[in-house]
Amino acid sequence: MAGDKDTLLGMGFDAARVEWALKATGNRGLQPAMDHILEHEGQPVPDLGGVTETKGGTSSNEAMDVDDDEDAEALKSLGAVAGNAVEAKSIKCSECGKIFKNTALANFHAEKSGHDQFEESTEEVKPLTEEEKKQKLAELREKMAEKRAKKAQEEAKEHKASEAIRRKAGKDINKIKEDMKLKEALKEAEAKKREKIADAKAKAAVKAQIEADKKARAEKAAREKALRDGQPLPGSADSTPSTSAARPAAAAVASVAGRDFKETRLQIRMASGGQPYTTTLPSDEPLRSVAEYLAGQTLSVDVDNVTLSQHFPRKTFSREDFSKSLKDLGLTPSAVLIANVP
Incomplete structure (x- = not known):
């Protein structure tokens, strides 16, 4: 009936097994259908077209019981079975005392409980009352819930x-990225700091060289004027300080120039005047790269004709340079x- 089917489906039983149980028991009620489902729990659901419905209120199992009874009576008539032998009506668990209608239910109990001691019993498994059915349904529903x-x-x-694992992994990745960014920022800041220090030293060295050159020119002009005027030449005591002052400046320039700088910043002024050009080149680049850069900035410069020189220290670079x-x-x-440019 539809009510039994809905009840069994509400208890969580598979729909195919419910259909099988209802058809096999001839829709005789909830208890026979539940017994059928429990008895055949481990078996695959067959094609329902080949399942024979029970007729006249007698299931296939009951028909087998009738055949067994007939066989027993035949054996008794042949003297194979004692007339006073008691017929077993159930299977009893010797460990917990529960009784079961058939072997399938006893095996199901053994798998669930782990009990392995069973014996035949004359006790008859009584059908459940309506109250017991409701209680059992409630218990099954509670277990399913x-x-x-x-x-x-x-x-x-x-x-x-x-x-939690996903969030932790995300935090770890973010922390690694932040650490990498921080290291890169520190590295860049340190490089800029070293660059500023090097620039300051270079400017100080160039300034010192300029001052020394100015003093040397002034002394030279004084000596030339003394010679023209017939005056005595400035004493060696006057010239010594200029020489001693020029040496530290030259040493400072040499010290700064001798350091290993990866890049060189250049300011290129045209002898004919105009705005200077500034660029930064790798320190390993040849001087010809400066001429090529200048030729790319103005059409008036040709790489093979341009000459490059320095004021401080005063030097003109040759083609070999x-x-x-x-x-x-x-x-x-x-x-x-x-x-x-000529």
Whole structure:
């Protein structure tokens, strides 16, 4: 009946097994259908078209019982069975005392409980009353609800653990990225700091050289004037300080120029005047790269005709110097060049 089917489906039984049980028991009620489902729990559901419905209120199992009774009577008539032998009506668990209608139910109990001691019993399994049916249904529903709740808790716990792992992995990745950015920022700041220090030293050295050159020119002009006027030449005591002052300046320039700078900043002034050009080249580049850069900036410069020179220290670079690196020529980390075009 539809009510029994809905009840069994509400208890969580598979729909195919419910259909099988109802058809096999001839829709004789809830209890026979439940017994059928429990008896055939481990068996696959057959094609329902080949399942024979019970007729006249007698199931296939009951028909087998009738055949067994007839066989027993035949054996008794042949003297194979004692007339006073008692017929077993159920199977009893010796460990817990529960009785079962057939072997399938006893085996099901053994799998669930682990009990393995059974014996035949003359006790007859009484059909459940309506009250007992309701109680059993309530118990089954409660067990199903507990299983669903437990499964839901386990799934929620697994989901929470997975979410925690995912968040931790995300935090770790973000921390690694932040650490890398911080290291790069520190590295860049340190490089800029070293660059500023090098620039300051280079400017100080160039300034010292300029002052020394000015003093040397002033002394030279004083000596030339003394010679023209017939005056005595300035004493060696006066010239000694200028020489001693020029030496530290030259040493400072040499010290700065001798350091290993990867890049060289250049300011290139045209001898004919105009705005200077500024660029930064690798220190290993030859001096010819400066001429090529200048030729790319103005049409008035030709790489093969332009000459480059320095005011401080005063020097004019030859064509052979064009193949030498900026570092070897002492132009690092920065220098001012004068470009002359014929």
